[in-house]
Amino acid sequence: MSNSQGIILKGVGGLYTVYEDGVLFACSARGILRKDGTKLLVGDRVRLSERDTVQCTAVIDEILPRKTSLIRPKVANVDKLFLLVAAGNPKPDLYLVDKMLIYAEQSGVDPVLVINKSDQDEAYAKELVAQYRNAATCYITSASDRKGTRAVCEAMNGYTCVLAGQSGVGKSTFLNLASGGEQMATGGLSDKTMRGKHTTRHAEIFEVKGEYFTEPTFLIDSPGFSMLELNFEAKDLPQAYPEVYNNQGECRFQDCRHIGEPGCFVRDLVEQGIFHPERYKRYCEFYKELLEKEKNKYR
Numbered sequence: 610m611s612n613s614q615g616i617i618l619k620g621v622g623g624l625y626t627v628y629e630d631g632v633l634f635a636c637s638a639r640g641i642l643r644k645d646g647t648k649l650l651v652g653d654r655v656r657l658s659e660r661d662t663v664q665c666t667a668v669i670d671e672i673l674p675r676k677t678s679l680i681r682p683k684v685a686n687v688d689k690l691f692l693l694v695a696a697g698n699p700k701p702d703l704y705l706v707d708k709m710l711i712y713a714e715q716s717g718v719d720p721v722l723v724i725n726k727s728d729q730d731e732a733y734a735k736e737l738v739a740q741y742r743n744a745a746t747c748y749i750t751s752a753s754d755r756k757g758t759r760a761v762c763e764a765m766n767g768y769t770c771v772l773a774g775q776s777g778v779g780k781s782t783f784l785n786l787a788s789g790g791e792q793m794a795t796g797g798l799s800d801k802t803m804r805g806k807h808t809t810r811h812a813e814i815f816e817v818k819g820e821y822f823t824e825p826t827f828l829i830d831s832p833g834f835s836m837l838e839l840n841f842e843a844k845d846l847p848q849a850y851p852e853v854y855n856n857q858g859e860c861r862f863q864d865c866r867h868i869g870e871p872g873c874f875v876r877d878l879v880e881q882g883i884f885h886p887e888r889y890k891r892y893c894e895f896y897k898e899l900l901e902k903e904k905n906k907y908r
């Protein structure tokens with residue numbers, strides 16, 4: 610039996626493209642895998658059997674243990690998540706950005722914020738950096754003008770990375786630029802709503818090469834999304850904000866929830882400009898929302 614392992618490059622309608630030892634196999638999953646409810650993810654390392662090297666088909670027998678896995682976007686074994694937002698359109702949902710940063714970190718994936726379309730609103734791009742600079746590494750880019758993209762590629766070098774974010778922010782545009790080819794279709798925005806058109810429908814991995822990628826580097830393009838449900842308790846929220854956990858301090862009240870109590874050290878961080886007021890405002894909202902949800906659960 611061979612000890613080779615393959616990697617799932619994409620999966621559409623129960624058919625998986627697996628790359629193993631220089632060959633692309635079209636694979637189905639063995640019944641047992643499907644029965645025990647395990648979902649195969651793009652990025653999964655797998656063992657194959659029944660290889661037909663003429664037809665290039667095989668069967669996936671086993672999923673190897675995952676280093677990381679995400680539900681949104683649905684991918685396994687990524688090291689870094691590059692969250693793209695647009696400085697212009699589509700208008701970013703900053704609650705979603707806050708949640709995604711938390712979600713990535715809790716999943717063991719390093720979050721990076723890429724503020725794309727800076728050509729549309731340079732000032733707002735800078736405003737977003739001001740809000741997030743103590744929360745994640747931030748980059749300002751214009752993928753269509755190839756501005757600022759080099760630094761992002763350098764941050765990707767040597768890692769398996771997923772491009773994530775709302776539809777229409779430029780994920781596929783960025784992937785094409787980094788890979789130096791037209792790998793993925795890109796789409797405009799709808800004229801009426803200025804929202805993306807959900808051009809990308811499935812996640813797919815590409816190995817990228819070229820001058821910035823001196824180490825093996827894999828990028829995953831993924832479909833846009835605008836919702837994320839975090840399973841999370843309100844009491845754990847403060848420890849999900851780098852602005853808070855990187856700055857240990859004391860509050861007057863031991864059970865301080867950092868939502869406006871007197872003598873709160875997080876409030877001081879806001880006043881010192883370490884925790885951006887806008888992001889802090891969303892923190893307070895988010896805290897109350899989680900608390901509300903918990904109350905309703907036990908009623």
Ligand SMILES: Nc1nc2c(ncn2[C@@H]2O[C@H](COP(=O)(O)OP(=O)(O)OP(=O)(O)O)[C@@H](O)[C@H]2O)c(=O)[nH]1
Pocket residue numbers: 725726727728729750751752753754774775776777778779780781782783794795796797798805806807808809810831832833834
């Ligand atoms: N002005 C401007 N337009 C950009 C930039 N990057 C991408 N676009 C355009 O934005 C539109 C959407 O880009 P896509 O790459 O398809 O976006 P996506 O994030 O892959 O969207 P989905 O696949 O729907 O999730 C396209 O018309 C791109 O040409 C940029 O930096 N500036």
Ligand SMILES: [Mg+2]
Pocket residue numbers: 780781782793794795808809830831832
């Ligand atoms: Mg796309």
Ligand SMILES: [Zn+2]
Pocket residue numbers: 860865866867868870872873874875876
């Ligand atoms: Zn406090």
